[in-house]
Amino acid sequence: MNSVSPLPMTDWSDDLLARVDELAAVLSGYLDPEQIEAVRRACLFAAEAHQGQFRRSGEPYVFHPIAVARILAEVRFDHETLMAAVLHDVIEDTKFGKEQVAERFGTEVAELVDGVSKLTQIKFSSKIEAQAENFRKMFLAMAKDIRVIMVKLADRLHNMRTLGAMPPEKRRRIARETLEIYAPIAGRLGMNHLRLELEKLGFAYLFPTRYRVLEESVRKMRGNRREIVGQLETRVRNRLLEDGIKARVIGREKHLWGIYKKMRAKRLPLKDVYDVYALRIIVDSVDTCYRALGLVHGLYKPLMGRFKDYIAIPKANGYQSLHTVLFGPHGVPIEMQIRTYDMHVMAEAGVAAHWLYKSPGAQGNAAHARAREWLQKLLDMQRRAGNSVEFLESVKMDLFPDEVYVFTPRGEIIELPKGATAVDFAYAIHSDVGNTCVAAKVDRRLAPLRTPLENGQTVEVIITPTARPNPAWLGFVVTAKARASIRHYLKNLQRDEAMLLGKRLLEKALLGQVSSLAELPADRVKALVEELNAPSFEDILADIGLGTRVAPLLAKRLLPNQGGNDAPEAERAGKGAPLLIKGSEGTVVSFGKCCRPLPGDAIVGYLTAGRGVVVHRDSCKNVADYKKNPDKWVEVEWASQINADFPVELRLDVSNKRGVFASVAAAIAETDTNIENIATTERDGITATINLTLQVRDRVQLARVMKRLRALPEVLKLSRKAS
Structure with missing residues (x-):
């Protein structure tokens, strides 16, 4: 395939050559003759490569890549891009590979074609x-x-x-x-x-039907609105000329997709969408933009809160303009954009302006x-x-940013999507700032991290080096960077915690044979990794911590001829000191929602695949089911010092009287206890059931709360949820 065979003459070759000539005519306006000839050669090569291939419409396939190149030529792209456009389906859909393309047209074009291939x-x-x-x-x-x-x-x-x-x-x-x-x-x-x-x-x-209906409706209302915009164009142009400002004043119609989205988002009928038509003023300089703004505000009153200065603070894609909404003739709001010619080229062509x-x-x-x-x-x-x-x-x-602009304490502008929170702001500064943030000040006042930010606010993030991301943040962050950074950190964090727990569980299973994993024979560890086809011994430890591998069985494989292997594995798993539960173990030790264990309760641990150790009260009904898998039991015990709060659920049957909620809440507040959640169910008109989720330190605090609630005359029955 080193030589290009002549293009076979077909009944469509004249049409092909005509299309290539049309493309070359467009290119002659800005490319050198040698570059145009290179594009022409690429077209003929593409025709050979796609010989015998047709689109669903019935036309030869090569017409499509030539049309793609024509679209790019209208924005004056360089000849390598145009050649890549013509050849963009060759590697994927024909017998020619990347090497053949590189040989004929160069490495740069081949790399571009390869990048586009699916x-x-x-x-x-x-x-x-x-x-x-x-x-x-x-x-x-x-x-x-x-x-x-x-x-x-x-x-x-x-x-x-x-x-x-x-x-x-x-x-x-x-x-x-x-x-x-x-x-x-x-x-x-x-x-x-x-x-x-x-x-x-x-x-x-x-949405073909919606499109047709909306198009017809806009066409019907076009007459009156166009007349208003025409009057406005003339008056604005004359006012600018009076002040010596030469400008292009263009009336434009909002496109149908924009109208449709606005109607849906704001639940408006078409007659209430006033910015179907808008005005654009194009002038020679930035200073003239602001002068023109003052003049049009003198002609028509501006709508408060609808002015945006994208010249001082450009959008993320580089868009610059002054936006204002005016009360036009007959009180109809008219949107107006004011920009320079360079800004206009940028607004229309964007990145393509690099080639313009x-x-x-x-x-x-x-x-x-x-x-x-x-x-x-x-x-x-x-x-x-x-x-x-x-x-x-x-x-x-990240592709749908409705921008909010906020400031750092030093006055730097940070652009965020609408609805972004202080956590999004922290991650926009730097991933490490986001990972260690604990609080935020918005306009010098402390604000919750989940508070949505607004334009013009000054945001200061308070960090603590020992802090780490909270999984709950994923429920309210809106920027892609924040979401990806939090997930990345938590995945690594869970792995580290799983490895530590796995190490403790394996050392516990090996107790009496070795005092630490460092004493294990290196050849046995290597053999186990190969036997299990694991990436590393650390991955095996992480699997143990996450409950997907059982420590006693792996202990037996590591040291098969030691330590009383005739003993039942569940019994050997119970050797040594139990795991101490502090309430702050992280993601690989969790507490059963079925029974909500508290410090002071008798507890048991169960290894659950993917979740690590789940701690239950030993009176929990689900514990009976777990007894079928004794190898997954883990002996656990509360640590002597616990500095954490735990959720507990209470059920109250109360008299359905006015003020009963207030009495219950006040009684709980007297015990310095936080109410996390409250739900009620009316039973028979006389009594009601209140389900409470409280945050308590231990059984002692819970007993104090229950004693105080039982003293209320409105409380008929009180119980702690068992399972």
Whole structure:
């Protein structure tokens, strides 16, 4: 395959050559003749490679990659990107491999093509996992060369333009994927023109009936609104000229997907969506932007709380504009955007402006740098993610940022998604800050870590070196970085704790034979690791701690000829001192929710696969079931010093009178006890049942609470939940 055979003459070759000539004509506006010739050669090679392949619409397959290159040519991409676009399906779908592409067109083009190729060879357990892994590879390839995603977006746009040939179910799946992933990526990279078309086509194919109804409704209301916007355009343009400001004033119509999302989010009928039409003012400089803002605010009163300065604080994708909403003619609110010409190019082209601008210090390079910074965050996220599906979910969260801007105590601006909390802020500063944060001050006042932040607030994080992330944080953090960092830390933390517990359990099982694991013969340890096909001895210890391996059986394998192997394993497992329970063991020692054991209760431990040791009261009903597996019993005992609170559940039958809740709560508060949860059930109109979950230190404090509650005349019956 070292030489390119001539392209066979077919009844569509004239059409092919015509399309290649059209592409070359577009390229002649900004590329050198040698570069155009290289793109032309790539087109003919792609035609040979895809010979005999046709799209579902019936046209030759090669027309698709040429159309993808045409989309990129309109944004003036370099010739290597255009060649990669033309060849993007060659490695995946034809007999030609990466080596052949590199030999003919160079390593750079081959790497780009390889980055765009999908992972169709790998078999996955589900479609979701396959899709997630494809996206994971795409983001990794993007991090190496951002042009990969440009080809991918252009490929998706042309596929969406020709989606009508697909069966309905496939159309809906591709349209949903476009709206959930590809359109937001285009938006995140600042490529507004691409995002708008992807959203329009995605909406049309995912919800065809809703799209048609909304399109017709907007068309009917277009007359009156256009007249208002036309008057506004003329008046604003004349006012700016009076002040010596030359500007382009453009009336624009909000696209249907944006209208639909607003109607759904705010539960509005179309007649109440006032920013269907908007005005855009494009001027020559930043100073003129602010002058123009003052002039339009003098013409029409602004709507309070709707002004946003994205020039001083640009969006994450580099977007800059002044946004304001005015009370226009007849009291109709009109959205207005004011920006410079350079900002307008950036807003429409985003990262692609890197190729539109020619000077090395231009704004396009700044957008490129911002995109690379975002991709580096994604790389960090994928390293911390447990699997591809988790990574894809994190990326989806990161792709829908409705921004909130807050300040550090030093005045630095931190951009976060809407709904972000102090914990998200801490992780945005640095992973170590997030991992060790214990409290936060918002505008110099202490605030709960889960408090959603608002624009303009100053946030200060208080850290303690010994602190660690709380699993409960996963319930309220919204940034992908925070979620991935917390999960990563907790997974490692659980492994470390499991190893420590596994070591204690194995040493307990080996008691009387060796005093510590360090005394075990190295050859026996190595043999056990190989026998169990485990990565390391530490992994075996972690499995013991998590309850997936049994310590006494492994002790017998490690030292098969010592220590009275005729004795029952359950009996040998009980040798030596019991495990001391302090209430702060972490993730691998937990307490049964069925019986809620407290310090002072007689307790037993049971090894549960994946959870480690679960501690129960010995009177718990579930204990009887566990007796069928004596090898999983662990002897446990409360430590003498315990500094932790434990949940306990009480059931109260009370007289259904006014103020009974207040009496119960006041009685509990007198004993310095915290109520974690409370639920009530009315029984017969005369009595009611109150189920309480309290936080107590031990049985002594519980006895004090129960004594105080029994003294209340409203309490008819009181009991602690047994199981």
